[in-house]
Amino acid sequence: MDLEGTDGRERGEDDTSFEKQSALFALAVSDIVMINLWCHDIGREHAANRPLLKTIFEVLMRLFSPRRTTLLLVIRDKTKTPLDYLTQALKEDTQKIWDAVRKPEVYKEAALSEFFNVEVTALSSYEEKEELFKEQVGQLKQRFTHSIAPGGLAADRRCVIPASGFCLSALQIWKVIRENKDLDLPAHKVMIATVRCEDIADEKLRSFMSDKGWLELETTVNSGLVSGFGNKLDAIIDFYLFEYDTEAMYFDEDVKTAKRQMLKSEILKHAYPAFKTMIEHLHNVVLNKYKSDLEQSLRSGGVFAASARHCSQSSMEEFDVGLRDSFVKHAEWDATKVRIKLEHHVEAHAASVRGTKLAKLKANYEKKLLDALAGPVQSILETGEGDSWASIRRLYRHETENAISAFSASLSEFELDQITLHKMVMEIREHGRSIVEVKAREEAGSVLMYMKERFSTVLSHxxxxxxRTWTGNEDIHAITREARLAALRLLSVMAAIRLDDKPDRIDQALTTALLDGGPLSQKRSIEFTSDLLASCTWEEVAPKDTLIIPVKCRSIWKRLNAETEYAVAQAISMQETNRRNHNWLPPAWTIVLLAILGFNEFMFLVRNPLYIWGLFITFVVSYAIWLQYDIMTYFRRLSGLVTVLSGCLTTIMEIMTAIINMSHKQQQSSYPPLHAQSFMNQAQVQHHPDRSSWVDSNSDDRS
Known part of the structure; x- marks a missing residue:
């Protein structure tokens, strides 16, 4: 291959790029690369191809596998300088270029000889020494002819490609070289346009960042929403892009366009935070307005679901209008994430308000259910009747169904899905059940107190x-059993929760084990042959529904008997006392003995009626004194006898005074008799008016 030189004109301004590409291609596909050097260029930088060799050395090691290639440096127009000196200078320069090359980590310590076999030859001047020149060319030709012989110019034949695959290999190598950007160098006018357009773009960017209108717009955006933000920013950007176009209009079109796009990108990059702040303000304003509108709508009596839907649609439309007002035509900023964020916040606020209202509504119905169940359940449990739990079940079902019906009607405005609706209804139902269970457990904790009250009530009423008055005719044993049965029935009611309407035998077990004589009683039925209270669970009752375990029932019953024993003993004592108090007659044998021994005295009284009259008067006076002074009450106290004696003495003195007065009346017969009314008036001024009146009346009767 014959490749163009460093100063070739065939490629125009792009010659430098193609020069590097062609040189690298030659190194990659050839075994021998001959570099033509003018003798006078040896030691120079560009004329000696030093930058070219440096570039292709770097790219060669990075793109291709190492293989030894012969670099044949041909010196033309050789001068009188010895060839050995020129050879040494060229090899030293080549070694320096190799040492300065940036090598991959794998070949960092590789020597030049691993990649290249450097050979130097010289040719005389064709114009001055034509014959010698042709002879030297012939010798060089012979070296090429025998290049693959041992010691020939072809240094490495290990990676030889067959002729059939050479074309494809060369195409792939050229493709790799063309795609490598390290070999591309722009043309001179392109470099000038690049530098100048960059300067103009930087200047316009600095002017934009210090522009008064932009700074004012940025400050205003940080404070709140700005009406017409997009149009204002577009006007500022258009101004600086126009100035850039004016100043860069004479430079390369591609470079100018690229730098213009870069300038616009930088301006938009600096303006984007303001746009983002603007969108955040818009988001906050719309969200706050949504909250206010929703609250106002609900306060005015609007249905929640419809109000939330209407306010949400209005808010999103308002956000879209504000977004269009903030849109910048030069930018392709996407506010979808902010819009989605706003939708999420709107939905979250609606869910929060809905949750708050649902919680308040639920709490309201739970309170109503508590008021409807707690008091009646407590009252029913305290009665301790056999049908207490049946009454509680009816009450629970009635009140729960009423609450659920009203609660479901109230939930219709929220348009809840069926799963959520069913869940909330079940929570109300479970809350009603928990109210009954909690109240039952509270009452079960005070069961002993209620049992004592029930026992005392039945015993004393x-x-x-x-x-109840213990006159002596009551059957205390039967009454006591009835009182204990009532207390035991109360214990049976509070022993377990029976909301599921399942039958149990707790009452029968307690009655048989405790009231009928205990575990050894012969009255037990066949079903209760074992001690049922020696357990921690009830038959047919779940542990979660157990309020008082059987063992504790026995302990409570023992405490009840111990604490009510005194009341029973006191009732028996009162009955005996009343019986003795109401029995005035002596024993029958005493009456018979008195009749036999007092027969003579009885006959004496029959023969002397005056004594009978005196005894009668004495009995009447004594009975009157007995009733008037309530002698029985006094005798119940230790000082009763003294009180009776003092009262009797006073009465005797009054009687004697009345007799003396009567004797004076008989002596003064000349005076008209005193009227009974005047005597009564006189008697009222005495110290004991009642007693005097009674004595005077007797005196009048005697007179």
């Missing part, structure tokens, strides 16, 4: 709820 009759069936009409009137206080």
């Amino acid at each position: 009759d069936k009409d709820s009137m206080p």
Whole structure:
């Protein structure tokens, strides 16, 4: 191959690029590369091809596998300088070029001899020594003819490509070389245009960044929304792009266009933060307006789902209008992410408001359910009747269904999906159940107190709820059993939760084990042959529904019996006391003995009626004193006897005074008799008016 030289005119301004490409191609495909040097250019930089060799050495090691190529340096127009001196100078220059080349890490320590075999030859001047020149050319030709012989110019024959594949190999090598940008050098006018257009672009960029209008726009954007932001920014950008076009109009079109695009990109890069801030302000303003509109709509009585949907659509339309106003025609900025972010924030706020309202609505119905269930359940449990849990179940179902019906109607405005709706309804139902369970557990914790109250109520009150008076005719054993049965029934009611309407035998087990005599009682049925209370679970009752375990029931029952034993003993004592108080007659044998021993005295009284009359008067006076002073009450206290004696003494003195007054009345017979009313008036001024009146009345009767 004959390749053009460094000063060839065939490629015009792009000659330098093609020169490097062709030189590299020659090194890659050839075994021998002959470089033509003018003797007077040896030692020079560009004339001796030093930059060219440096470039192709770097690219060769990076693109292709190492193979030894012969570099034949042919010196033309040789002077009188000895060839050995010229050979040494050329090899030293080649070695320096190799040492200065940036090598890949793999070949960093590689020597020049691993890649190239440097040979130097010289040719005399054709014009001055034509015959010698032709002779030297003939000798060089012979070296090429025998180049593949041992010791020939072809240095390395290990990577020889067959002739059939040479064309394809050469095409691939040329393609690799053409695609490598390290070999491209622009033309002179392109380099000038590049430098000058870059300077103009940098100047316009600095002018833009210090532009008063841009700085004012940037400051205003940082403070809030700017109306017409896109048009204002477009006007500023158009101004500086126009100035750039005016100053760069005479330079290379491709370079000018590329640098113009670079200038616009840099301006937009500096303006993008302001645009981003503008969009964020727009996002915040629209979101705040959405929140305000939604709150106002709900406050005015709007349905939540419809209000949220309408406000959301209005807000997104407002955002789109603001986005178009902020659009910059020179930029292709995408605000889709901000719009999606706004949609998410709108949905999140709607979900938050919906959640708050749903929570408030749910709490309201839960409170209503609590008010409807807690008090009645407590009251029913305290009654301790056999159908207590049946009543609680009816109450629970009725109140829960009413609450669920009203709650479901209230949820219709939120347009919830069926799964969420069903979940919230189930939560209300479970809340009602939990209210009953919690209240039952609270009441079960005070079961002993309720049992004592129930026992005391049944023991001390009759069936009409009137206080019971122990007159001596009551069957205390039966009443006590009835009271214990009522307390045991209350314990049975509070032993377990029975909201599932499943049958159980807790009441029967407690009655058989505790009230009928305990585990060894012969009254037990066949079903309860074992001690059912010696366990921690109830049959047919789930552990989660157990309030009081069987073992604890036995302990509670023992405490009840111990704490109510005194009340039963007190009732028995009161009954015995009342029985003794109401029995005034002595024993029958005493009456018979008195009748036998007092027969003579009885006959004496029959023969003397005056004594009978005196005894009668004494009985009447004594009975009156007994009733008036409530002698029975006094005798219940230690000072009763002293009080009775003092009262009797006073009464005797009054009787004596009345007798003396009567004797004075008989002596003054000349005076008209005193009227009974005046005597009563006189008696009222006495110290004991009631007693005096009674004594005076008796005195009048005697007179």
